[in-house]
Amino acid sequence: MTGDGNWDRRSVLRAAAVMAAATPLLGGTAVAQAGDADALFKAGKFEQAGRAYEEVLRRDPQNVHAATRRGYVALLSNRFADAEKYLGRAVALAPGDKQVNRMLADCFTRQDEFGRAAPHWRAAGMESEAKWYEAFQGRPYEILGDEARLPWLQMDPIPQVEGSLNGGPPKRLSFYTRVGPLNVSARTAEEAGLRVVAKEKIEYVGEELWFYYGVLDSLRLGGIELRNIPVNWSDGDSGDDSDGIFGTSIFYHLLTTVDYAGRKLVLQRKTAARQVSGEVLPLWLADDHLTFSRGSFDGSGQRVVALHVGGTGNNVAGMYEGTAKALKIRIDRDRPEETAAGGQAVSVYPCYPREVRLGGVTARDAYSLAGQQPGHEGHGFDVLGEFAHSFFKPCSVTFDFAAMKFSIARVSTI
Incomplete structure (x- = not known):
């Protein structure tokens, strides 16, 4: 909207969004609770949403959506330990989920841990990114x-x-x-x-x-x-x-x-x-x-x-x-x-x-x-x-x- 000009090429490569629709592994009362957490997240009340997702996970530890969103809340604020904890849990539960892998790759990339990031870039379907980060030697x-x-x-x-x-x-x-x-x-x-x-x-x-x-x-x-x-x-x-x-x-x-x-x-x-x-x-x-x-x-x-x-x-x-x-x-x-x-x-x-x-x-x-x-x-x-x-x-x-x-x-x- 603001006239990015011809230099905004990376946005082309980022066309796969960081987070789109909810992962469909919710059920019972967790649906209502996750819905409440999602509403807080959608409104930009990230800290409150994080606590709400934690409550969902206490009741349903296998809830991929809640683990992903809780990790995403942490990633938004560069709280890497929490981001790794919850996004890692989500990847373990849903190893083929490209969006979750994309976020975990981002988490490692921001910390300059390119070797750890590369497999998740590949799992996210971004092979060029994976090869790029694998090419780095040293710090x-x-x-x-x-x-x-x-x-x-x-x-x-x-x-x-x-x-x-x-x-x-x-x-x-x-x-x-x-x-x-x-x-x-x-x-x-x-x-x-x-x-x-x-x-x-x-x-x-x-x-x-x-x-x-x-x-x-x-x-x-x-x-x-x-x-x-x-x-x-x-x-x-x-x-x-x-x-x-x-x-x-x-x-x-x-x-x-x-x-x-x-x-x-x-x-x-x-x-x-x-x-x-x-x-x-x-x-x-x-x-x-x-x-x-x-x-x-x-x-x-x-x-x-x-x-x-x-x-x-x-x-x-x-x-x-x-x-x-x-x-x-x-x-x-x-x-x-x-x-x-x-x-x-x-x-x-x-x-x-x-x-x-x-x-x-x-x-x-x-x-x-x-x-x-x-x-x-x-x-x-x-x-x-x-x-x-x-x-x-x-x-x-x-x-x-x-x-x-x-x-x-x-x-x-x-």
Whole structure:
């Protein structure tokens, strides 16, 4: 809905959702109890839902759905011990379940335990991912240096910073929280001497492309160097002047501050001490790279919202057309816009909510977009909409993936 542009290729590969319908191994009173837990989960009341799923499991230890959802609740908050416990139980009960294996693979991947992740990627039907992670030797995502303060080369149409691959010349790299690992252009991949360890053919906006998987020895971003990290590229044209784009898979290895107002990206080790500015909100991570918190549109009350930090677009927010209608937000149907989402061309319409609020930061009567299709299906929980690139321009935001907190402060008026 927010105009992801041609770089959102990993969403094509993630078309199999993290979590869809309930696993049909429920019965008797467990159905009602699981239904109650599902309602809490759907409403984004994750902690309450987790306790409700635990109660179901106490009465029915073989309940695959309850074990899966309890593990998923833990995974959303990077509580890996609980995630492994419950998702492992679900896999043991239903070893052929692709969705459960997909989540357990994600759990191990986030912990850089690629060897443990690979069999579950394969069981999830994602053979290229499995081969990719099997190709790693030694410790992935080794971090050298303590801090990087990267001035932006540009703000629009997409923020860019400077980085170096395998000791080569500086490259223009974009960033976006709707992207996972580093994704580079074919030219950049060739210059860096990248070797293909797996590949697959994908369709993107009606075009078939080869998508390649490799291992990058070194990515230097200012004072931080990341060694032995995953990298993707394809034989298509990115459509902009970026040499590559990186996202949440790199951000969650660090304490990440995206300072829009100061035009800089600050990356620090997770152990770095920092003084919190602005309001601190919960942070959830789904489908290995999609970030969520709580916010509101036009009196909706606090709901789960997606955080689309970086990326492109002049809109401050995006939402499903049905949501805009329900909240009586004005939609301008006379001016449809064409964009791409999930590798498919879609139409969106300008809309103008009276207020969108994230923490203590608001935008009023600001240009937003309404899409004909829900933009965040398949997670198992409702998503009100997303806060996009232009919303954050007067702000500084910090992602703390150790504490699973997101902070936002309005720094200046532009």
